[in-house]
Amino acid sequence: MRQTSILRQYRFLLVELVKKGIRLKYRRSYLGILWSLIEPILSTIVLVIVFGTLFNNKNPTYPLYIIIGRLFMSFFQEGSRAAMTSIRQNSCMIKKVYIPKYLYPLSSTIFSYIIFLISTIVIIMVDIFCKVVPTVRVLWLIPALILIFMLTLSCGTILCCMNVFFRDIEYIWNVLCMIIMYMSAIFYYPEKILSSGFAWILNINPVYHIITLARNAVLSQPVGIHGILYTCGFIAVLFSLGNFMFYKLKDKFVFSI
16 A cells, blocks of 8 residues: 555656656667567567577467567566666665655666567567467457566566665576576477476466467467466565565665665
């Protein structure tokens, strides 16, 4: 309740911080936010050519499979990194003006999320290219979008607290993000792993379950409820831990930034 009242009271400032983040991201960029559409298309083309040839994959929906995983994973990486460094990057403002510190990781995650939502327009374009006709199951994309935001915010809040006191967290998280990416079946089909003794590698990864949910929604495939329930529980624990850490440590930030 206290957090909700703070957000309500400082909602104008939150909006301004989000706008600032978007402006800084595309500062001195001629393409601007249009790059959010061009970049995933170019990277998907490369991934389809390389891994489609490597795995001899001729599935007509493979580009759509890749673009969904690529977009969701990119947001998770960029959003969590932006939240992780948000306190340190705003150290001057924190030392001079009182602003609820939680607004910094929250606004960083939100502006990354807005750019991600704009990028999802590419999914519609690839959907048309692959001649995939959406069904009512596409509505499952909504909970997938909510879950990836909550997971990114939860991870970003925890990383934000740790990064204030331990600067090496940034380097460690870069390595962990690469590991998570390979554990999320971005460019390969997971059937062989799921049928082996290493299925746990995918099953413990909430990012994999969210991406699978999004793919099933767009490709009109059955949705597995167990993965959704596991992801919801995982996020609930992570979100609670992140908020607990933040409110316990926020008054000590000023001495370390």
